Amino acid sequence: MSETFDRRLTPARSDLAAAHLKGRVDADRYVEGVVMEVKDCVVDMRREPRPDASIDTQVLFGERVTVYDELEGWAWAQLSRDGYVGWIAANTLWSEVSTPTHRVCVPRTFVYPRASIKLPPLMALPLGAEIAILKEHESFYVTRDLGFIWRSHLAPLDAPANDFVAVAETLIGAPYLWGGKSSLGIDCSGLVQVALLATGVEAPRDSDMQEAQLGSLLGPGAELRRGDLVFWKGHVGVMRDATTLLHANGAHMLVSSEPLELVRERNVKAGAGEVTSMRRLAL
Structure with a gap:
């Protein structure tokens, strides 16, 4: 008999499931996954293996995924960072898993073929993308596989940002995109997750998970401060200050x-309801 699991976080279908779930869920067969790495700047993870299927979340350059199945150019995978499960384009992955040393610390940065900002860039990497750096060259870092990136746009993984709200503030004006996680489009919980990751804090993906797992509950009359999270059903925001x-x-x-x-x-006028909770992070 199968246990009850969250579909978003469980690599299990009726026909196939991850080998480590054998005995816990029913499936026709069980497979060991293959760890791969995302090689495109931002990749959509969809609920079904179709280009018109809903985007549940996105995967950033350098993230690792465990692939359990492939179907007509789509890989059914689980993200190593937050455990999300879904379908991503198989051609956005490679099997050469690297050891990243730096992360992008600005909303977006370019990768150049040589150490010159006058050259056409090869790629644009989003905030939070992780890169393996080989060496410094003038004002650039030289990457393992890509090219040259402006040095001040990268931060060592062992030197996280101090203020996740300040990170989130750099994305003011970015368009809203359901499931998005970059400056080209981001949703409410994606903003929280990406900003916290810049400070070294791994957060769950969706607002209901964040409400259940992040921080400590504040009472109804609590005075809010910078960094507190405010939740509605299906929505989350970050306080910049008390108001x-x-x-x-x-x-x-x-x-x-x-x-x-x-x-x-x-929100009340629109029928979205009242605040469901306010939470304070121990950062």
């Missing part, structure tokens, strides 16, 4: 900063 909320939202279709009370009133 100002930063969030990726569908009202503006942007990452925006506005008074918390204004957001509360708008």
Whole structure:
């Protein structure tokens, strides 16, 4: 008999499941996964192996995934960072898994074929992408596989950012995208996850998971401060100070900063309900 698992985090289907789930879920067969690495800048993870299927989340350059199945150019995989399961384009993966040394610490940076900003870039990497660096060359870092990246746009993995809110603030104005995790499109929980990761904190992907797992619950009359998380059903925002909320939202279709009370009133009026909880992180 199968146990009950969260579909988003469990590599199990009726026809196939991860080998480590044998005896816990029913499936026609069980397979050992193959660890691979994302080689494109930002890759969509979809609920079904179709280009028009819903985007559940995105995977950034350098992330590792465990692939359990392939179907017509799609890989069914689980992300190593947050455990999310879904379908991604198989041609965005490679089997040469690297050991990253640095991460992108700005909203977006270019990779150049040589040490010159006048050359056409080869790729644009998002905030949080992880890179293996070989050496320094003038104002650039030389990567293992890609090319040259402006040095101040990368930070060593062992030197995380101090303020995740400041990281989130760099994405103000980024368009809202359901499932998105980059400056080209990001959603509310993606903003929280990407910003926290820059400080070395791994957070779950979706707002309901974040509400259940992050920080400690604040009472209804608690005075909010910078870094507190405010949750609604299906939504999360970050406090910039005692009264100002930063969030990726569908009202503006942007990452925006506005008074918390204004957001509360708008959500109630729109039928989205009241705040479900406020939580404080121990950072």
